Each structure stands twice: as structure tokens, then as C-alpha cells.
Amino acid sequence: MRTVRQLYRYPVKGLSAEPLTEVALRAGEGVPLDRQWALTNGSWTFDAGSYTPRPKTDFIALMDHAALASLATRYDDADNCLHVSAPDGRHLRIDVDDPAACGGLARFIAQHINARLEGPPAFVSGEGFRFTDVSVLSHGMMNAVSLINLATVREVGAALGTDIDPMRFRANIYMDGGEPWEESSWLDREVTVGEVRARVVMRTPRCSATNVNPVTAERDMTLPATMMERYGHRELGVYLQVLDGGAIAPGAVVTPLP
Template sequence: MADQTTQPQVLLVTRYPVKSMGGETLTSVEVGPTGLVGDREWAVYAADGKLASGKHSRRFRRMDPVFELVAAQRAADTVVTLPDGSEVTLGRDGADATVSRHFGQPVTVRQEGEVPHQDAATFSLVGSATLAELGRHEGDGRPLDPRHLRANLVVTTTEPYAEESWIGRVVTIGTVRLRVTEAIERCRMVGVAQVDLAERPGMLKAISDHHDLNAGIYASVLQPGTITVGDSVHVD
């Protein structure tokens, strides 16, 4: 699995300006020391200080209304689109009140501070063959929509889970250098309904049964730079 018959390339770049909300597809993105610039910069905080997510844990609170929202960056602003098509610009007067009405409870939307918004790492990636394999095991046979995995990059691969052979290695994409750190263990979020995505109730079980709950990889940034769709992926 370590070798590809063709050079992997970047197929899709996605940034999620607000944790757990829908994100935005980009043709090119700047990568800083802590990941895609603007990625998971904001998060929804419940009254108890936990982050809105699709699961319960020490840091997270399950709050499924977050999946009905989509966030995008417009110049210096982060804008959230609500289900009725209206928009709210984060950080402005009344923004928290608007988002709270959607959640049906008091929440605040804050930029990252002492509490990290990322999970185990700041950069994530999945191979196209892994998406195809997951779709073969659950659903109608089409590749799994990568938004269910919320990876920053989708790269072309020819074998399922080939990207896991990069763990511990340095990967260069565009002008960015990454160190791949670990496989990503998945949770119920892979199956929840989102904006323009139907529920995939059997997806988590499929990942568990066929690949020990792992799909995709985490990486840390060694050298910031720019990644563009079509860039080749070089594994050292």
C-alpha cells in the first residue's frame, strides 16, 4: 500500500471556519503553522463551556443543530448561513442571539483561545480510494461524500487506506511540508445528516467492521505555505 501507481494529487480542499458546521470548498489555501488559515477558527460554545459537536465528551457537547449551519470566510469576516438562507456575521452585535435562537438555547460563538478547537491534530487528509471503499461497504455504492469525514484534503489514491502507509513520514504538497502523525479514529459524526447530505446511519459500523474505526490521517505542519487543487503529493 505504500506505493502508488500514479503520483497522488490534491483533488479537493475544504476549510471549516466554524467547528462542526458545514464548510467551504477552495481552489487554493494558505497553510500556517497550525493548519489551514481560518480552519476551525471559531466554535459554538454551550452554556457549560463545552464545544458544540456531534458527540458527548469532556470537551464536547452533542448539539445536532450545528450541522444545519454553513460557515464561510469573506475577506476578514466569517459568515454563517442559517437554514432559511439568512446570514449572520460572527463577532458582530446580535450574532450570538441569532445563533442561540437557532439552537433553542443560549450559546456563544467564539474564536479559538485557550481551548483548542481541533481534535487530535490540526490537519487532516483522506485518499479517494478510501472514500470509494467506504461507499462500497455502506450506502448505494458511490464513494462516500468527503464532507462526512470533514478532512481538509482529499488526494487521489489507488488503494483503500493507502494514506496510512505515510504515518511517520514527511509529505510535501505544494509549498507545504507535513508530518503524518496517526490514523483518524472516527465517531458518530461520520453518519449524521448535514446541509445537503443525508444521514448515513451505517457508516460508523462499516468503518468499525472493515477498518477498526480508522479512516483518513492526521498531520502536523512542518513548513507553512500554499496548497492548490492539482498539486502533487510527494511522500519522503
């Protein structure tokens, strides 16, 4: 039986995952607070009033900055604060509604990644949009929910002769109990996940962010290139668009519909 093994949100694009014990999804919307904030890379100026989705290369993200994986972050819903801990023991508590605090976080991140940026980065958010990798495709895709089949991850790892940490793929839903690669055949089909009904709308192409070890923050694999060489593609996982909302928790049954 296919069931949900784990659920995650990623409040800040490129920063660490937060496990969820339950998530309530609404039709046409993504996981609440997923990719709600992001850090610009200093090459452009963010304006919430005129913002249109931009490619992930315009943000500070794992594909270019592996050191982000060494930061432990947690968003506190009750206090509306982001907690950031660095390997050297430094800890920041950021009120995400305080512009000065957000500016301090952006400077802290720039110092931590030790990269030459085109300009000062900014910690940004916006009402009504989220900073997902596929936000540039459409409003619907911006709110898509990502799903990983753990059987596929294990099969790829076995084929490559190594264990692959599933967290490299930064998905919202991790499913187990299915067959390897079966999710790839669900494109344009509907699935139920617990109380939720959704449509599989896209296979997920993988970028160099998956090369970063989420535990050590080292770039120790070449997953997209190796997958392309072995399978002729670099897709792993799928995106879902929520049709009927409801609650999902670990243990929820995942069923592809005819």
C-alpha cells in the same frame, strides 16, 4: 499520480465547509481560520484568557446535533462577517467582533437544533488556538491538517454496498490517485503536498458525526460501528503536521517520502 482534488476550511466547528482555491500553510500551523470559532453547549463558561482545549462533547457539534448540517454558512474575510442561511429562508449576517450579534447567533443555533442544553450556548473564539477535535492531545495536534484519501472512501463504500459522500469526513485536504488505505501506512513518515513538507502524525478516528448526511442533514449511516465490525478499527484519514510551509492548490502532487 496522487494529487489534491479539493481543499476546505471549516471556520466554525460543526458548521459547513468552505472550498478553497488555494491555501498558504506555515510551519507548525493549521489551515488559516479553520475551526477558528465554535459554539459551546451551555455546560461551561468560556474565558479566552484561561481557556485550555476541551473535548468536542463540550461544544455544539454534528456528532450530537445533525440539524447543523442543514445550515449553509460562509465567512467573509473582507467584511469579517459570518453568513448563516437556514432551510426556511432565514439569513443572518454576523459581525464576529460584535458580542451582541454573536449572542444572537448562539440563540439562533440553539433554536435551530431544538435540543435541551444545560445552559445558554455561546459563540466563542480565541487568539492563538483553534477548536479542532484533537486539540486536547497537544498544541501541535491542535494545528494539524487533516487529509482524506478518496480511494479509501470509495473502497469503504464498495465494501458496504453504498456511495459515501467524502464530505462526511470534514477534512482539509482531499487526495485522489492513490491506493486505498495507503495513507494509513504513512504514519511517522514525511510527505510533500505541493510546496509543503509535512509529517503524518496520527490516523484519524471517526465518531458519529460521519453518520450525518451532509446534504440532507439526516443520520442515515452507522459508519464508525460498521467500520469497527468490518475492519476492526474506525480510522479513516490522517493528520499532518506542517514542517515547511508553502502554497497548496487543487492539482498539487502528494508524495510520501522514503
